[in-house]
Amino acid sequence: MEKKLKTPISDFERVSLNIGDEVLISGIIYTARDAAHKNMVDALDESKELPFDLKGQVVYYVGPTPAKPNQAIGSCGPTSSYRMDKFSPRLMKEGLKVMIGKGERSQELINEVKKYQGVYLMAIGGIGALLSKTVKSSEVIAYPELGAEAIRKLEVVNFPAIVAIDSKGNTLF
Template sequence: MSNIIHAKTPLTDDTIAHLRIGNRVLITGIIYTARDAAHKRLVELADQGKELPFDVQNQIIYYVGPSPARPGRPIGSCGPTTSYRMDVYTPTLLAMGLKATIGKGNRSERVIEAMKRYKAVYFVATGGAAALLAKRVKKAEVIAYHDLGAEAIMRLEVEDFPVVVANDIYGNDLYSEGMAKYQNG
């Protein structure tokens, strides 16, 4: 299928510049997981000028708290969580070089402006497809904050992880444009 974009991590500025809202993307490489509590800790470290548990430069953070892995599998079901809960923390991480986030739902205007400024994108993964998304994870390991359980930061190796571009570096927003299209149609 020629309308699917294949992207490898770490992401490059060139890759990001070619992405537009609505693009279907298959990600291969390393992505990191983090949710609310982990984001709070990351931003506290950044505010203190301390090193983060992983270098966010050109990386992707997936907003997920996976279920325990079944025997023989690297991870359990791993569907996206609602992104707006991370909006208070996201601009700080984008300023540090984070290139993309993955979640579900729309983002705040503050995050959209930060994505334009720091040249980053927001991908959405399909909610309700957690078991199918887990099949795209080839390896998973906790790298920080073990005490957070399912919300610990994990390093995932993924192959053809399916997402859609919801916000691009040009300020376009799939959610608002999609709603406008159907309200005016």
């Protein structure tokens, strides 16, 4: 049975998740891939404001395709998460708690997830067109010059994912 989560996901809900739990997320999530992660870490290093407050937020590693007419977004399947491992600890230090992507994460990142009591969720790769049906609205909020890698604010309803790393550092891998 899936656990229904509403963003922002509370500390209690987050730490109660265990590896293998199936979740359905509704609310606001943000997209960011490699280039956007680098831009955010650079901004932090330069004491600049971020495009959104990371505290308690959900970041989805995706670079969606252009939306077709009458759609909020195009195909939006997850990208490989390991590419964010060098940036994620800094963002977690600033309050990021939930990440969605696909594939394994480094042991260093797993340690950081445990340290900050975050969670890493996996979305199913290869079903980007189906995942796009959970997106009700999409708005570019930062780094439009990055094209598909721009940061977007998405409103989702029942976005499916699986807990791959829980707040205790347990991992499906």
